[in-house]
Amino acid sequence: MALVALASAKGSPGVTTASLVLGALWPRQVLLAECDPSGSDVAIRMTAPGGTPLNSDRGLVSLAAASRKGLGDEVILAHGQQLDGGLDVLLGVRSPEQVGGMGGLWHPLGLTFNQMQFGDVLADCGRISTTSPQLPIVYSARLIVLVCSATGSSVAHLRERLAALASQVDAQLGVVVVADPKQRDAVKQVWSVLDAMSVPVRHRWHLAFDPVGAAFFEGRGHGRLAKTQLIRSATDITAEMAALVASPQDLDMAEAAFPLGER
Template identity: 80%
Template sequence: MALVALASAKGSPGVTTAGLVLGALWPRPVLLAECDPAGSDVAIRMTAPGGQPLNSDRGLVSLAAAGRKGLGDDVIMAHSQQLDGGLDAMIGVRSPEQIGGMGGLWAPLGITFNQMHNTDVLADCGRIGPASPQLPVVQAARLVVLVCTATGSSVAHLRERLSSLVHHVDARLGVIVVADPKRRDGVKQVWSVLDAMSVQVQHRWHLAYDPAGAAFFDGRGHGRLDRTALIRTATEIAAEMAASVAMPSQYEYDMAQAAFPGGEVRPGPDLEARR
């Protein structure tokens, strides 16, 4: 299966909400992993089935202790828990101070996330930069998606982060712009900025800025969730994103060719389409 890293260039443009809604709509088994050093939002915003509080001690921190003996699918899932609605989640640290106990877990954790046998992983990595402790998780991902808004400040930080990130990751890149559905001009301006860059961003999505829909992922929702603009736009994004990571990338195909130069290594359908 595959690891998708969701991150922001600056501030909180909606990475956690995007992770929750995409995870809820993901077409295959999926785990939402909170890898944001700033601290967990999911444990505060969401509940366990039946409205019970989530166990904030079971997650990334408990995994750090257990992971010293090795990581694997069973270990990952043993330190995860189910949210009300059915989404599996690994709760992040309670506070930034707990990051010091993570040690060298980040690199093997990212590799394990990307190699889980029956589950995709959506990693909420929060704000990232070259010195971010969770960067090894981002580097292990098959797809790295930066979330931004259509404001000038957010786009400026997006441009700077993409220019830096391309030197640290080999994954395909994507951008989600969180914007009012009526502000398509603002979204187009973001695409124009990306077009002017030398960095190749393979995937671009517009996720509706929708406080009424987002309230459902903060314990405050009312009415029909499926009728919200957030769900309408996220449904299409989740399907496209899941399909994109289900196919081998050009990088993975090249690596397979290098490892088996005389073998019958064939490109996936996305690579055939490029030829």
Template identity: 80%
Template sequence: MALVALASAKGSPGVTTAGLVLGALWPRPVLLAECDPAGSDVAIRMTAPGGQPLNSDRGLISLAAAGRKGLGDDVILAHSQQLDGGLDVMIGVRSAEQIGGMGGLWAPLGISFNQMHSADVLADCGRIGPASPQLPVVQAARLVVMVCTATGSSVAHLRERLASLVHHVDAQLGVIVVADPKRRDGVKQVWSVLDAMSMPIQHRWHLAYDPVGAAFFDGRGHGRLDRTPLIRSATDIAAEMAAVAARPTQRDFDMAQAAFPQSESGYGPATDEWRDGR
């Protein structure tokens, strides 16, 4: 399975809402992990099955205390909980003051998220920069997706953050622009800005800005969620992101080559000659 990191350059362009809706539509088992040091939004906005409140003491901080001897699937899932609707989540810190309790867990946490056998992980990393404590989680991801709006200030901060981020991560990069479905011209302007930078942005998506649909992920929704522009746009994005995350990366190939180098005859372990012992 694989780790996908969602983050922003500045402000609140909708990273948590994007994580919730993408997690709800993900085509494989998935865990949404709140890795935003600013504090948890999910515990405030969402409920457990039956409308019960989520346990804010069970999540990232309890995992930090229990996981110092190892972070396998069982340990991670033991500190996760389920939302009403079925999405598994790991609740983040209640406030920024609790970050000190994380210690040096960020790096092993990112590696463990990316190596989970039972589920993909969508990590809501909030706002990131070169000195962000959660940066090791972003660095461990197979796919890093920056979320922005189509406003000039959001795009300017995105451009600045991407220019710095490419020096800190070795992963495929993507951008989600949250914009009114009718503002395709604004989305195209964002792509033009990125093209002018010659940035290695392999994946680009337009997520509909839809207050009616977003209200369902804030505990205020009414009506048919499946008919909202948010869900219609997010369905395709979730499928495409899951497919990207499932592909082996160049790093995977490099590791396989190191483990099974070609012989002097030029035959590697995948050739018929190697299999047949010839």
């Protein structure tokens, strides 16, 4: 299967929310891995089935201790949990101070994520810079998606980070702009910046900035999630991303489940 890394070059434009939304809509088996060294948000926002709290001691840190005997699907999944709604997650560190206990896990973990038989992996890598400890996860991904807002400072940092990544990875690169659906002109300006770069970024998506929809992924939503602008915009994005990293076997299974005449 495949590893998809989501990250930002500046601030908090919604990487965790985007990761949760994509994971909830992903068309195949998927694991959401929190690889943000600043600390886990999912354990704070979300609950286990039945509304019970997630175990914040079970995740990357416990995996780091167990990984001394090797990594693989069974080892990683043994330290995962399930969210209310069915999404499998590997919780991140509780605080930045715990990152030191990760040791040299980042590199082998990235390689293993990209080869899991269980399914695809969506890695929420948070903000990345040239010194970020989670960079090996990003470098191992088959698809790297940078999430940004449509502000000038966010786009400037996006441009610099894309240029650096293009010289270091062979992965496909994509950009998700989180913006109000009415800010189409601002989103087009981001695309213009990308067009002016020497780095080819063919995969571009506009994810709706939608506080109502985002509230569901912060544990306080009400109403019908499927009707929100967030889900409406994320549905096509998820399908396209999943297709980009699909293996021939994945495509064969999709064809069997949804014959051409039924799509």
